[in-house]
Amino acid sequence: MNNLMKKKNNQESSSPSSDSCLSKYKKVYDLSLENPEAFWAERAETLVSWARKWDEVLQGDFNRREVSWFSGGRLNxxxxxxxxxxxxxxxxxxxxxxxxxxxxxxxxxxYQMLLTETCRFANVLKDKGIKKGDCVSIYLPMIPELVIAMLACARIGAVHSVIFCGFSSTALKNRIKDCGSKVFVTADTVARGGRIIPLKPNADGPLDECQSIRNCIVVRRSEKEISMVPGRDSWWHEEMAREGxxxxxxxxxxxxxxTLFMLYTSGSTGKPKGVLHSCGGYLTYVLHTCxxxxxxxxxxxxxxxxxxxxITGHSYSVYGPLGAGATILIYEGLPLYPEPDRYWRIVEKFGVTVLYxxxxxxxxxxxxxxxxAGRYDLSSLRFLGSVGEPINPGEWNWYFKEIGHSKLPVIDTWWQTETGGIMLAPLVHPELCGPGGCSRPLPGIDAAVFTExxxxxxPGESGRLVIRKPWPGMLKAVLGDGGRVQKMYFSSYPGVYDTGDSARRSGENVFQITGRLDDVIIISGHRLGTAEIESVLTAHRSVAEAAVVGIADSLKGQKIYAFVTVGKNVEQTPGLLGELRQYVQETIGPIATHSTIQYVSALPKTRSGKIMRRLLRKIASNDFHHFGDISTLADPSVITDxxxxxKRSSP
Structure with missing residues (x-):
């Protein structure tokens, strides 16, 4: 391959002992909490290039819910x-x-080429009248122009709103109207699983209804004919080559x-909220985590x-790695196309060192x-990461043994769109990494678990995961707030950020995420994380995938309802359902008695692979109407199934 891609493999360098790593971590962590402003000042000064240094590291606190970082500082x-x-x-x-x-x-x-392309598109945006503070909506597949457009917005101070290209026309329209974008960037088509799927036509209806949009810039991805509105629509390549x-x-x-960018995330109701992140705090934090x-x-x-x-793509495909001077790799296609070895083929081809x-x-x-995977040379890898949902022990062990050859650390990270970057990870030493999500808060993060x-x-008691002190990567605001930040994050405990996730602390500063709070089942006053039950089910030899929700029970408050897909050549028999119920009860304990399990051919997933649990909760509760926003659902026909x-499984 091109020598630009040849990287030195540092896997064989000796590493310090787990005891020394843990001791070092504790020392740094304790100092970060004793004097957080000094800690974050050092991080900001070391990791970020400032045009003007800040006057004050931190203004405000969680009690007032008004927090700003590095006031007076200026940067790009x-x-x-x-x-x-x-x-x-x-x-x-x-x-x-x-x-x-x-x-x-x-x-x-x-880096020179990317800078030139970024500058050219920044000048295109300026020529369209975009200035500091204006919003640009970006609706692109995983192609280089997506990264270029984001960096170009950041260069001129425009706020970018990247919209996942799998969204429906309705979801797209709502997001454009919500932020009042002036320029819309899209592509004619998107390649997906060997098919060329129209993309720009999906946006034409919403654009006609969004009066704020002045210009639509289209990347040519194929030779398919699409309609272009004179005076509004133009081709990316023609704009970039234009004289001047x-x-x-x-x-x-x-x-x-x-504000650096706006990104929409759905809550448990499915109603999206536009989370805003700032320039100085966000960049400092993602570089700190990198x-x-x-x-x-x-x-x-x-x-x-x-x-x-x-948000994972924002922080760890673009701003974090590029800010740290690494090389980023982006892949347009699906993980199993054209063959299920595609990931390993790419790792070998480019010498990937970090797979997240x-x-x-x-x-x-x-x-x-x-x-x-065994057919390919994966020796360039030095680090395996997991993100998005708790990784169960079966998945962790397979990843560790089969991809990492029982040598590479598997780092299961926890964070949210609102946090900006990773908050918990098993940092200290590969030997201390293991299945079950044993994670420590990063230096500077004051994490705790509270009861209601x-x-x-x-230790060992479950509760709500909270953060007691501000950190630079935290959300700046929610668009059109209307008290949403206070209600969503600070209403549970005075002066404490409530993550909305359940967790338990198993030892000194060691945490395990057990699921979303709306994914916690309370049986006779006892709390069970759905992720724990799912891990038990997927550990059974017959189960390929499982999703668990809680439904109302007149006696115990709630009971377990599980949806499972079975492996190939496994017969869906009543006997197997009984075996699975017994297996859950024996593994978790008597509290898991009387669980209900339903066979399904597939689980409802978003296009990014997350299970849409709010749909499962409604269906398990026999509520078959008003499913809310399902625009991110990869296959809507799953709902009917x-x-x-x-209905078949109901008594």
Missing amino acids: VSSNCLDRHLEKGCRNQAALIWQGENDDEVKVYT IGRYCEPVEMDAGD RTVFHFSENDIHWCTADIGW TAPAAIRALMHFGAGL SGRETV LIEGK
Whole structure:
């Protein structure tokens, strides 16, 4: 391969003992909480290039719910991700590697090339009248232009709103109207599983109804004919080649508290909320997490498999790795197309050093066994990461043994769209990493587990995961707040951020995430995380996948309702259901008695692979109407199958 992609493999370097790593972690962690402002000042000064240093590290606190970081500081995030690496001599280092769905579709951008493309598109946006504070909606597949558009917005101070290209027309319209975008960036088509799917036509209806949109810029991805509205629509390649569009754009100095981007995330009701993140705090935090968790260097080729339309893609496909000077790899296609060995083929082809993926992808790959991965040279890998949902022990062990050859650390990370970056991870030593999500808060993160009454739990006791002190990566606000931040994050406990997740502390500063609070089942006053029950079910030899919800029970308050898919050649018999119920009860205890289990052919998943549990809760409760926003559902026909199965299984 191109020598731009050849990286030095540091796997064989000796590592310190687990005891020394743990001691070092404790020392740094304790100092970070004793004097958080000094800690974050050092992080910001070390990791970020500032045009003007801040006057005050932190203003406000959780009691007032008004928090701002690095007030008075000025910077440009695009310049931090590009220009400063050129100044360090990395002009010809690969910044971005793109692998298209077809194997022969590969593009490599050096840092110099990526800077030039970013500047040209920034000048295109300026020519369209976009200025600091304006919003640009980006509706693109996983192609280089998506990264370029984001960095171009950051360069001129525009706020970008990346919208996952799997969203429906209705969801797209609502998101454009909500933020009042002036420019819309999309592509004519998207490649998916060997098909060329129209993308721009999906946006035409919403654009006609969104009066704020002045211009629509379209990336040509195929030769398919699409309609273009004169005066509004134009081609990306023609705009970039237009006379007068310069190769350089001066980065706009932004206040640390200015908004960098807006990203929509759905709550348990399915109603999306636009989360805003600031320039200075967000960049400081994602770089802190990249150094602390991944230990990025310019030698790394980092592949975060998440779509950039989600926060994981923002933080660990774009801003974090590029800010740290690493090489990012983005892949347009599906993990199993054209063959289920696609991931391992890509790792070998480009010498990927860090693979950061989701349990949903791991489950899909596990289905085809370890033999596929064994055909490829995966020795470039030094780090395996997991993100998106709790990874169960079966998935963790397969990932560790079959992909990491029982040598590489598997880091199960916990965080949220609202937190900006990773909050919990098993940081200290590979030997201390293990199945079950044993995670420690990163330095600077004051995590705890509270009971409903506000008492801090004792080890082994479940409760609500909370954060007691501000951190720079936290959300700046929610668009059109109307008290939503207070209601969603600070109403449970005065002066404490409520994550909405359940957890338990198993030892000194060691946490295990057990699921969303709306994914916790309370049986006779006892709390069971649905993730725990799902791990038990998927550990059974006959079960391929499981999702668990709680439904009302007149005697116990709630009871367990599980949806399971079985493996190939496994017969869906009543006897197996009884065996699974007994297996859950024996593994978890008598509290799990009287669980209901329903066979399903598939679970309702979003296009990013997450299970849409609120649909399962409604169906399990015989509520078959008003499912809310299902625009992210990959296969809506699954709902009909689930309802029919529920009716058949009901007494």
